[in-house]
Amino acid sequence: MSSPAEKPEVVQLPAEAPVAPAINTRRVAAQRVREARDRLTSTSGTRPAFDTELLRQYAQTRVSASFVVMLLVVATGVLFGLWKYAVPATIWTVGMLCIHAAIIRNCKRFLGEQPTLAATRRWQTRFVLLDLLYGLCWTAILLHPAGLDTVSNTMMMFLMLLVIAVSSMLAATLPIAAVAATAPVTAAIALNFVMGGTFDNYALALLAVAAEAYFALLAHQLHSTTLATLEARAEKDALIGELEQAKAISDEARHRAESANVAKSRFLAQMSHELRTPLNAILGFSEVMKSEIFGAHAVPVYKEYSADIHNSGVHLLNLINEILDLSRIEAGRYELNEEAVSLVHVVADCHHLLKLRATSRGITIHEVFEHGMPRIWGDERATRQVVLNLLSNSIKFTPPGGDIWLKVGWTASGGQYLSVKDTGSGIAEDEIPIVLASFGQGSNSIKSAEQGAGLGLPIAKSLIDMHGGTFTLKSKLRIGTEVIVTFPPERVMSALAPMAEEAPPLQPEPAVTAVAEDRRRPRHKPIMSAGTGL
Numbered sequence: 001m002s003s004p005a006e007k008p009e010v011v012q013l014p015a016e017a018p019v020a021p022a023i024n025t026r027r028v029a030a031q032r033v034r035e036a037r038d039r040l041t042s043t044s045g046t047r048p049a050f051d052t053e054l055l056r057q058y059a060q061t062r063v064s065a066s067f068v069v070m071l072l073v074v075a076t077g078v079l080f081g082l083w084k085y086a087v088p089a090t091i092w093t094v095g096m097l098c099i100h101a102a103i104i105r106n107c108k109r110f111l112g113e114q115p116t117l118a119a120t121r122r123w124q125t126r127f128v129l130l131d132l133l134y135g136l137c138w139t140a141i142l143l144h145p146a147g148l149d150t151v152s153n154t155m156m157m158f159l160m161l162l163v164i165a166v167s168s169m170l171a172a173t174l175p176i177a178a179v180a181a182t183a184p185v186t187a188a189i190a191l192n193f194v195m196g197g198t199f200d201n202y203a204l205a206l207l208a209v210a211a212e213a214y215f216a217l218l219a220h221q222l223h224s225t226t227l228a229t230l231e232a233r234a235e236k237d238a239l240i241g242e243l244e245q246a247k248a249i250s251d252e253a254r255h256r257a258e259s260a261n262v263a264k265s266r267f268l269a270q271m272s273h274e275l276r277t278p279l280n281a282i283l284g285f286s287e288v289m290k291s292e293i294f295g296a297h298a299v300p301v302y303k304e305y306s307a308d309i310h311n312s313g314v315h316l317l318n319l320i321n322e323i324l325d326l327s328r329i330e331a332g333r334y335e336l337n338e339e340a341v342s343l344v345h346v347v348a349d350c351h352h353l354l355k356l357r358a359t360s361r362g363i364t365i366h367e368v369f370e371h372g373m374p375r376i377w378g379d380e381r382a383t384r385q386v387v388l389n390l391l392s393n394s395i396k397f398t399p400p401g402g403d404i405w406l407k408v409g410w411t412a413s414g415g416q417y418l419s420v421k422d423t424g425s426g427i428a429e430d431e432i433p434i435v436l437a438s439f440g441q442g443s444n445s446i447k448s449a450e451q452g453a454g455l456g457l458p459i460a461k462s463l464i465d466m467h468g469g470t471f472t473l474k475s476k477l478r479i480g481t482e483v484i485v486t487f488p489p490e491r492v493m494s495a496l497a498p499m500a501e502e503a504p505p506l507q508p509e510p511a512v513t514a515v516a517e518d519r520r521r522p523r524h525k526p527i528m529s530a531g532t533g534l
Contacts, residue, residue, distance in 0.1 A: 050230050052115040055124055057226065058174040059107035065170055066104050072166065073097060076159065080141060092141050099137055103130045124174070131171060131181040138163050138181075139188040157204060160189045161211055168215040172222035179216060186212035261330070268327050275320055279313055286310035322455040325385075329462045336379040336466060340493055343376055343383065343416055344369050344408050350387040351406060354395060362400040365391075370409040376416055376491045382463040387418065389456035390483050394422035397481070414489035415469075421482040427475040436461060436473065460485070467491065 077093030110123045142156050142163075164182045171178035186208050193205035288294070289306035297303050328334040351365055358365050394404045407419035427435060435441065436457055460483075461471040468488045475481040 050227060050234075051124070052117075052120045053230055054173045054223075054226065055120055055127070056111065056115070058127065058171060058177065059110050061170055061173065062107045063104060063111070066100070069100055069166065069170070070097065072162070073100060076141060089141075092137070096137050096141075099130070099134055103127075103134065106130065124176075127174060128177050128180050131167070131177040132184070135167070135181040135184040139184045142185060142189060156189055156192075157208070160185055160208060164211060164215050168219040169222075172219045173226050175216075175219055175223050178219045182212060182215065265327055268324060276317070279317055279320075283310060283313045283317070286313060319455075322459060326455055326459055326462070329459065329466075334462075334466070336382060338377055338379055340375040341378050341380045341383055342373070343418060343487070344373050346380065346383050347387055347406055347408055347418060350384060350391055354388070354391050358395050358404070361395065361398075363395060363398050363402050363404060365404045365406060368405060368407045368409075373408065373410075373416065375493045376487050377493055378467050378487065378491055379463075382466070386460040386463050386485060387420075389460045390418075390420040390485075393456055394420055394424065394481070397424040398422045399424065411486050411489075414492065415487050416492060417484055417486040419482060419484045421480065423480045426477045426479050426481055427473075428477055429475075432473055432475065457483075 073093060073096045077089045077096070080092075081089035106123075106126060113119060142159055163185055167181040168178050171181060190205040190208045193201040193208065195201075286306050286309040289297075290303060290310050292303065325334070347369070348367070351367065355365065391404070391406070398404060402423040404423075405419070405421045407417075407421070409417060411417050457473070464471045464485045468490070470484075470486045472484045472486075473481070474484075
């Protein structure tokens with residue numbers, strides 16, 4: 001009587017140690033070399049591309065704020081014309097507008113040209129000179145109404161702060177130009193206050209210098225923020241470029257791999273046909289010679305040779321079939337022929353097929369099956385192949401006198417599992433990933449007299465994965481090996497409970513004939529029977 005099977009223990013396979021790629025190191029070294037080269041070729045210590053981009057932002061800011069600056073100039077000219085002298089104020093306004101127009105015209109020309117390193121340096125110098133002239137013109141109008149009265153001092157201080165603030169904001173991406181536009185105004189106003197000789201004027205001069213320092217610091221912070229933004233955008237663009245390049249390389253490698261896979265599939269298909277044709281003849285003739293159908297051999301040793309030829313042909317045919325199965329699985333062309341399968345019956349049949357081989361080696365196979373196991377929805381041929389591969393490996397690597405346990409039962413989640421455990425030589429822990437790979441063999445397999453192609457376990461694992469199950473291999477040297485395969489609960493075909501309501505009849509009720517219906521119909525006498533004789 002079979003005893004209840006034990007629940008399998010889920011054991012994670014040892015993960016491979018991550019290998020640190022050298023791509024990051026090469027990327028960091030290349031970035032450092034590029035940054036050092038850019039600092040040597042740049043005037044501001046940054047990349048030349050950043051200098052050009054900062055200058056373009058300066059020109060764009062100037063063009064976009066041209067109306068605001070023009071409005072400020074006109075308002076200042078009108079104010080001083082109404083307050084002091086109209087003619088000098090008008091001349092100053094016209095000259096200031098001409099300088100402003102020259103700045104805007106040069107900004108538009110720079111934005112329309114193709115940026116180069118030499119052109120960037122030339123335009124940067126031109127913009128600094130234009131901003132210096134712009135600041136000197138503001139100095140002329142601010143020093144004209146200077147006096148000792150409080151109104152003049154307040155007016156000069158207010159306009160100076162306004163000019164410095166506007167110029168610093170407009171030239172924030174070009175700090176040299178901001179200093180050139182604001183330093184003359186601040187120096188002239190501070191000098192004018194100092195020449196006043198009073199404590200209030202000294203305080204105003206100090207306030208003007210402090211305001212210049214504050215706005216210069218603010219412009220520097222804006223420049224640093226803009227530069228950091230440009231660097232982040234450049235890093236993002238570089239990363240996107242690397243990703244696109246890596247994607248192109250991976251796509252090309254994938255296309256090559258697909259082409260190689262197609263070529264391999266064609267080669268295997270052609271070679272399998274070419275090999276099977278003469279192999280069938282070898283198997284047939286060797287079977288006839290081994291069985292001595294046409295008479296006994298003159299030399300008895302020929303019978304043994306014929307048996308060896310037949311066994312070698314069978315081994316070669318099995319090897320070809322395994323290679324073809326693995327190639328179809330890897331290519332995704334292996335289709336499951338799913339049906340209701342009894343896992344217990346499949347395992348019992350495989351045990352019956354390999355029982356003679358195990359008995360000849362003195363190996364005892366124990367069956368531990370749970371009773372009342374329902375069927376599962378799967379491919380019977382694939383399930384049978386998995387069981388045969390696992391049981392064949394156990395018989396192959398179990399020494400004479402050993403034991404093998406076949407277990408079938410329920411998993412903790414409601415699925416079904418199959419366990420094949422032996423007392424063989426076992427597998428080293430570091431060789432488990434090798435034996436699960438295609439054509440991989442452990443050291444014990446290589447030393448064994450019955451060597452294979454190393455395809456049994458990979459094919460079994462792939463077939464179980466196609467069923468949505470799990471494949472777990474546990475082994476210890478000189479102790480034994482256990483392989484546990486599980487099928488998910490979704491594939492277990494549980495019996496349905498009986499329906500509470502009565503089912504409809506399989507056949508409809510017999511139709512009532514027209515005569516019987518006419519007899520059951522009530523007869524009514526006519527109200528009038530004229531002309532009927534009734």
